[in-house]
Amino acid sequence: MTVNYNLDVSSASIFSFLRLQLRWKGSIWKYLLKELFMFIIAFITVSSVYRSNLIIGEKTRKIWDNFAALFDQNMDFIPLTFMLGFFVTIIVRRWNDIFANLGWVENTAITVANYIRGTDDRTRMIRRNVIRYMVLAQVLVFRDCSIQVRKRFPTMESIVSAGFMLEHEKEALDNVQCGKLQKYFVPIQWSTGLLVDARAEGKIAADLLMNEIGKHIIEFRKMLALLSNYDWVPIPLAYPQVVFLAVRSYFFMALIARQSVLLDGKEPEQPSILYPTVPFVMSILQFIFVVGWMKVAESMINPLGEDDDDFECNYLLDRNLMIGLCIVDDNYNRTPSVEKDAFWC
Amino acid sequence: MTVNYNLDVSSASIFSFLRLQLRWKGSIWKYLLKELFMFIIAFITVSSVYRSNLIIGEKTRKIWDNFAALFDQNMDFIPLTFMLGFFVTIIVRRWNDIFANLGWVENTAITVANYIRGTDDRTRMIRRNVIRYMVLAQVLVFRDCSIQVRKRFPTMESIVSAGFMLEHEKEALDNVQCGKLQKYFVPIQWSTGLLVDARAEGKIAADLLMNEIGKHIIEFRKMLALLSNYDWVPIPLAYPQVVFLAVRSYFFMALIARQSVLLDGKEPEQPSILYPTVPFVMSILQFIFVVGWMKVAESMINPLGEDDDDFECNYLLDRNLMIGLCIVDDNYNRTPSVEKDAFWC
Amino acid sequence: MTVNYNLDVSSASIFSFLRLQLRWKGSIWKYLLKELFMFIIAFITVSSVYRSNLIIGEKTRKIWDNFAALFDQNMDFIPLTFMLGFFVTIIVRRWNDIFANLGWVENTAITVANYIRGTDDRTRMIRRNVIRYMVLAQVLVFRDCSIQVRKRFPTMESIVSAGFMLEHEKEALDNVQCGKLQKYFVPIQWSTGLLVDARAEGKIAADLLMNEIGKHIIEFRKMLALLSNYDWVPIPLAYPQVVFLAVRSYFFMALIARQSVLLDGKEPEQPSILYPTVPFVMSILQFIFVVGWMKVAESMINPLGEDDDDFECNYLLDRNLMIGLCIVDDNYNRTPSVEKDAFWC
Amino acid sequence: MTVNYNLDVSSASIFSFLRLQLRWKGSIWKYLLKELFMFIIAFITVSSVYRSNLIIGEKTRKIWDNFAALFDQNMDFIPLTFMLGFFVTIIVRRWNDIFANLGWVENTAITVANYIRGTDDRTRMIRRNVIRYMVLAQVLVFRDCSIQVRKRFPTMESIVSAGFMLEHEKEALDNVQCGKLQKYFVPIQWSTGLLVDARAEGKIAADLLMNEIGKHIIEFRKMLALLSNYDWVPIPLAYPQVVFLAVRSYFFMALIARQSVLLDGKEPEQPSILYPTVPFVMSILQFIFVVGWMKVAESMINPLGEDDDDFECNYLLDRNLMIGLCIVDDNYNRTPSVEKDAFWC
Amino acid sequence: MTVNYNLDVSSASIFSFLRLQLRWKGSIWKYLLKELFMFIIAFITVSSVYRSNLIIGEKTRKIWDNFAALFDQNMDFIPLTFMLGFFVTIIVRRWNDIFANLGWVENTAITVANYIRGTDDRTRMIRRNVIRYMVLAQVLVFRDCSIQVRKRFPTMESIVSAGFMLEHEKEALDNVQCGKLQKYFVPIQWSTGLLVDARAEGKIAADLLMNEIGKHIIEFRKMLALLSNYDWVPIPLAYPQVVFLAVRSYFFMALIARQSVLLDGKEPEQPSILYPTVPFVMSILQFIFVVGWMKVAESMINPLGEDDDDFECNYLLDRNLMIGLCIVDDNYNRTPSVEKDAFWC
Numbered sequence A, B, C, D, E: 001m002t003v004n005y006n007l008d009v010s011s012a013s014i015f016s017f018l019r020l021q022l023r024w025k026g027s028i029w030k031y032l033l034k035e036l037f038m039f040i041i042a043f044i045t046v047s048s049v050y051r052s053n054l055i056i057g058e059k060t061r062k063i064w065d066n067f068a069a070l071f072d073q074n075m076d077f078i079p080l081t082f083m084l085g086f087f088v089t090i091i092v093r094r095w096n097d098i099f100a101n102l103g104w105v106e107n108t109a110i111t112v113a114n115y116i117r118g119t120d121d122r123t124r125m126i127r128r129n130v131i132r133y134m135v136l137a138q139v140l141v142f143r144d145c146s147i148q149v150r151k152r153f154p155t156m157e158s159i160v161s162a163g164f165m166l167e168h169e170k171e172a173l174d175n176v177q178c179g180k181l182q183k184y185f186v187p188i189q190w191s192t193g194l195l196v197d198a199r200a201e202g203k204i205a206a207d208l209l210m211n212e213i214g215k216h217i218i219e220f221r222k223m224l225a226l227l228s229n230y231d232w233v234p235i236p237l238a239y240p241q242v243v244f245l246a247v248r249s250y251f252f253m254a255l256i257a258r259q260s261v262l263l264d265g266k267e268p269e270q271p272s273i274l275y276p277t278v279p280f281v282m283s284i285l286q287f288i289f290v291v292g293w294m295k296v297a298e299s300m301i302n303p304l305g306e307d308d309d310d311f312e313c314n315y316l317l318d319r320n321l322m323i324g325l326c327i328v329d330d331n332y333n334r335t336p337s338v339e340k341d342a343f344w345c
Helices: A014-021 A028-051 A056-078 A080-100 A106-114 A119-145 A147-153 A156-161 A165-173 A185-200 A207-232 A238-257 A279-300 A313-330 B015-019 B028-051 B060-075 B080-100 B106-115 B121-144 B148-150 B156-161 B167-175 B183-199 B207-232 B240-255 B277-301 B311-331 C014-021 C028-051 C058-077 C080-100 C107-114 C123-144 C147-152 C156-161 C167-175 C185-200 C209-232 C240-259 C277-301 C313-330 D014-021 D028-051 D058-077 D082-099 D106-115 D120-146 D147-152 D156-161 D167-175 D185-200 D207-232 D240-256 D278-301 D312-329 E014-022 E026-053 E056-076 E081-102 E107-114 E121-145 E145-153 E157-161 E167-176 E187-198 E209-234 E236-256 E275-301 E313-330
Strands: none
Touching: A014 B028, A014 B240, A014 C209, A014 C240, A028 A238, A028 A279, A028 B240, A028 D014, A056 A238, A056 B240, A056 D278, A080 A238, A080 A279, A080 B121, A106 A119, A106 A207, A106 A313, A106 B207, A119 A147, A119 A185, A119 A207, A119 A313, A147 A313, A156 A165, A156 A238, A165 A185, A165 B121, A185 A207, A185 D106, A185 D312, A207 B207, A207 D106, A207 D207, A238 D028, A238 D278, A279 B060, A279 B240, A279 C277, A313 B183, B015 C028, B015 C240, B028 B240, B028 B277, B028 C240, B028 D156, B060 B240, B060 C080, B080 B207, B080 B240, B080 B277, B080 C240, B106 B121, B106 B207, B106 B311, B106 C185, B106 C209, B121 B183, B121 B207, B121 B311, B148 B311, B148 C147, B156 B167, B167 B183, B183 B207, B207 C209, B240 B277, B240 E187, B277 C058, B311 C185, C014 E026, C014 E236, C028 C240, C028 C277, C028 E236, C058 C240, C080 C240, C080 C277, C107 C123, C107 C209, C107 C313, C107 E187, C107 E209, C123 C147, C123 C185, C123 C209, C123 C313, C156 C167, C167 C185, C167 E157, C185 C209, C185 D147, C209 E209, C240 C277, C277 D207, C277 E056, C277 E236, C313 E187, D028 D240, D028 D278, D028 E014, D058 D240, D058 E275, D082 D207, D082 D240, D082 D278, D082 E081, D106 D120, D106 D312, D120 D147, D120 D185, D120 D207, D120 D312, D147 D312, D156 D167, D167 D185, D185 D207, D185 E313, D207 E107, D207 E209, D240 D278, D240 E014, D240 E026, D240 E275, E026 E236, E026 E275, E056 E236, E081 E209, E081 E236, E081 E275, E107 E121, E107 E209, E107 E313, E121 E145, E121 E187, E121 E313, E145 E313, E157 E167, E167 E187, E187 E209, E236 E275
16 A cells, blocks of 8 residues: 655655654554564674673684774675665666556546447447456456455456456456467457447547547556566566675674774773664664665565555556546536636626 | 746856855755754754763763764764765656646647637637636645645635636536545546537537547646646655655764864864864754755655745646636637738748 | 857867867856856965964964864765765756757748648738747747846837737737736737638648647647746755855865865975975865866756856747748748659669 | 566565575576686685795785785775666666567557458458568567577578568568668568558548558557667667776776785784685675676666576567467457446446 | 677676677777877876986985875865766766667658559659658758768768759759758758648548658657757756866876875885886776776767767668668568468468
8 A cells, every 4th residue: 555645744844754754654664673673683692792701702802803893894895875876766767667657547438438429328338348348457467467456356257256347258358369478458459349339330420539549548558568568577686686685794794893892993991881882873773774775675676566655556446447437427428517607707 | 835046047156156045935044944953052052061071071071082983983874965865866856747747728728719619608618618627627636735725725615616616516526426536537527528519519620629629638637647646656655764864863963973073083282172163063064965955855755735845736726727718718719910020021 | 159069079089178178168167267266366365374474373273283184074074076966967857858848940830831821922921920929939938038038028029129029919919818927828829820710711721730730839839838837946946055055165164174284194204395285286176176067057057047058049039930931931832843863763 | 588576575574585585597696606606716716825825925925915905095996886886777777768669569459450340361361461560570670689589580481480471471571672771661561551452442441540550550660660779779888898897807906905804904913713704705795796786787788688687589579479460360359248337327 | 880799798798798898899998098008108107207216316205205195185086986977877868869869761751652652753753752851851960960971971062962962952952041040941841842742633642641741751850850959059068078177187196196105104014016016007997997987978978970889870861761762662562462371270
């Protein structure tokens, strides 16, 4: 489910910052909680080992210090923020593209309602089916891209019982022979086929108008195809692999390298039990920011998945069908009577 | 209200720099003022504690120094500028998209005026209503995206009394049954429905011309849909959360870590009361630039909000209705008489 | 006036580098000259103070050294290059968009010449006026966006006397009532209105052809609208403010912080009067590169302004009118006789 | 073959991270394996030389240490991550463009099925050939861009025997005289030529409909042309050269510079045989991340090549033909009977 | 001439790396050779001065060391890689745009061949001339943008003798009066004018079809206009100036600053004549990468120039004419006979 926080940021003030941080759903806190907890436990455990005189002696601790200093010297070999920055930018662009191509039926539905004229049952059925077939195509595509939709429609029967398809249409769909290829195109072909029938029956006044509806349906199909292609060809696997691994390795190293409290390689002269809190707090903060940034990428890499922020595909399907039918049938030809408006003169 | 400063930067000189800095409305100063003030107070307070011999002793101060040095060593764990840079770029792109899709009626209005012919009252009413319904759809969408517009139109009645809708249209709108879904599409359907009527009544000469007007209206609807979708699915919450938190944590740390004045871990040999001003001034400057940069992002993240720089949605609605009616009615068929121009030969 | 240097860089050699540097108009040198001079004067003045034993004593100089070292330690708090890099990228994108939408009339003119047939005076006048009204709309928009054009056309009369508008058209324009709103749309409506007249008089053979010309004019109007919108809503003021301020503060700091010549906090053992030249030269170079980079942004932030590199709006208006009239009238129906070409076989 | 891992990342958890890392095909591990192995061998070899007292003496080792320290001081002269970041961004954009323009036939096929009416053999053949010629053009283009396709179709005969072309068509193709230029356009011309024939024979009802199919075919051709042009003009050679060389040189340097284990130029006081593992482990990790990142670029620079992640061009060709024929012939006019849907009321 | 290396990178292996590096044409080596050579000579010369006891004494060398150390301290004032990264990104985007708009005639030619029917001489001539005039417009534009084309066509006569224009067309072109403005539009107007004639003579069956061809020609003109505009308004001069100057200054500084071999300001204890090779080698490498990166930008900044990687404009012109004539004339109406394909059933 997408998470909306626009009201929280309607103006740029300190309160909008706080409101933003206190949200839970889809928040960085929810994504991070488990891993942050694990990191803290691990850090404290290693710290205990390092500081306890029982487990390791003074000499070992010195060696550890040197060891840590060596790590620290080389820690920036891992180009963390840079890789993340570029990677997130690419992910966000892809996420935007997918979002812009989810597919809405309003444009087609409005054109159908205007250009397929008639109030008899058959004309009404044609109008309704043109839209329903479009949404059916969307169901078929979304089933293969989105786990949410797959869970809702595990079988073809479940699509029938949800009303997106009739029994005889399911049979027709099953009868289409095209090897192992996806049948996304079939409902679209039905949908446009109905236009040709409607034109032949005179329900559409001109080829131009039929063609205009057809263009809208093709436009819709292009969006579905783009979704399906993005699902077929993700960003090359190696890219997220290398980025995600870099982040995790970095913090694994940090567990060892950030235990000693040294200033310029020597212990500070004035002892204080507060010192060890500094690397602890700073590592936690770094973990929150860097892993949090990575989580943003992880949650956007598959926007049709099941994260809090992922697009609500099931909702979109229901909405498309309901709005579509409403436009082409219930709302058909219900333009209010033409009257003079308030500014008439 | 948007803030225009183009005249100030019409040429790249030192004066254009000064003029730019001295603006208040929508300026970095206005956004920052409160927080900068709080930061300065906090910095001075912590400074007083650090420097006062009454509150902490010499030894504690040494510990603090070491503490600060440790923080300083780890301060760049927070990848501040990098995160901000990438984040702002994404925000700016989104802001641009929203801006490009606010929706203007001129194109449709000009086409309506040219293609729906007639000067009788009914034809005039049709032309006016086509436009008014478009703006009505915009009102409905903006009410849900923009707080400014919501405040102006808290109820449907308020839209009627502002003249964007007539009483019987409000009833028709209320009667549309589509569950809990938004009714943005209804006025658009009315608007295009009027075209079909006008064509049937012969006020539009050809299907092609009717279709052309329809395309402009659909184009307008697409823009509204895009706005509405951007409002429905913002940038995943975790992204601004992690960026904004990083910035604030950084400066919270800085309050503690930037009190001591040490060169290579030692106090400078020549004492001077001027030294502490350096970390103070530099922290203030850094606060201005980094938090200022972040404020740019904050103010752009919801461009339909209430910041100084946010788009003037209410103005746009009024303007669209006024210009639209002017084009399709007042200015209908008023092309000046065709005469020879100054370069005729 | 735009500055063209393509010939200088037609191949990537050391000479193309030199030729590029030696240009003056629109060059970094021209933009920088004044400020660079001021910076050098200021640097030398501060240097004299620092080095002169008359003004400050040895002890004060030591304090200054420490002071400078402290500054130097914190100088990278100002994320200069990063902010500039991202900012310039955004500015360049905007500059590109504006450039791509300046508006040229050729497409419309060619279509007008082909689809509005006839050589009688009235037909010729219609063709000429369609184009002239387009350019007139451009004049109106540019007057509000570009200072150059505003200066050329301070009043409506000046537009008439330049031949872009006739006297009776000016009256018609004055008579349009639309409150305080811009009347950019009026000439466009006239232009498309003429098409409807020409179609009614049979000068255009089909609705399709009339519509095609109309689409080109609407396309042109969209470009003007985009320009006008970019002018209405600039990049939020706070962004250039924060960037430009960061740059100037940085170099102000540098004046104080870059006077002492110390290696690892101590004066070099072998004295030489050459040492002070290093921070001087390097600061000058940094000034040239960083402020130069900023100047690029400053000069592009308002591309319709008066910088050397800004678009030549007045030229564009004249050119559009001249080319447009040439196409639709002088060059009307002058296709050369159809003959066999050199490759005929 | 493209590698799909969307299911692995359907939600952002630690498990999705592990599942992602454990994949082999198209993974960073597969790309890196050989070079990583070589790097490890080389590193260990150089290490043995450095540490063995037999080969080099204590004094030589000291020199080596100084040598390494000097290298280390200058290692960041190579702007590794920065170059990679920008380069990868450019490569990814290009990869996206190519992917978006691979060319699918569904839109055309659906339009052909709807607008070319008739069930006689000739009409069926026309419909089939329109599609087949489109795919044939794709075969010709892909042969020159993709090694996979070239291997499958080494000769024109192999295209005939695969059924994409008939014998007499091959002859016709051979007879086209256009010097050494590519004949990609020929099948497209045939395809659109068939439309003209079908229109003349009355199989297409109107010019508008013929033109609509033609537009889809031209759209398809544009995509092929874009692919072919991207193949003709790659990113200027010098760019990948300089980036790839920088990465390899860096790690070659690292072999020498990362042998000594020094803290601030001195050996750590507490000896431990563990120390040398630090530069070893960190260099390996850096190698994985940086070279891995570069491999992402290498594998995307020619997306029609033979890497695991490259697009499956042969599959696309077969699929396009099969789906296309299915739509225009098998599935012709098979719209299910129009019945009342589940939500009828 | 563009340089193609796709085959070398068809898979991401170490061999593809080597093959890539060994290319010469358009390679980084070719671009760099001269300057790299000069830099090496200069470096060695300065080194000799620095190291020779004859020229400078021990004391001067010490001063030089300090001098160099001071430079080194301030060397990162020049934000080299950052400026280059952003600059190259902008250049690449522009290069892409230009490349995408070079202009190909196939789409128009195919439409012309299909929609202008007839095999008589006049019809053939019309078809041929429509295309030839398009290419002629391209010749005129390219002459002003590309030095290659200018060299080939220094005069109008040379265009006639190359067959792109006939003598009487040249006269007609000369007779067009439009002041000093470019006459790019004239051949386009002729080309579309021929369509109107063809329609009037009944060679084109419908206005719709004539209009469709016209749209393709206008599309082509838009591309030419974009090229011409990019040539008219380059990226503001100051941007390349500041970037290129930064790079060269940096390496000029480096000549002086990178002579001494010091570790933490002192000479290494164990003397070795190998030490000076480190700054030498590293400076060379840095020169290769940084200047190489800059050369990428230099070679792309004017993609219609004469670099190895620049677009082959002359080839494109010949190809366009040849392919265009082939499509509209030689290949006119040569669709193979319609037969059953291999998958018929």
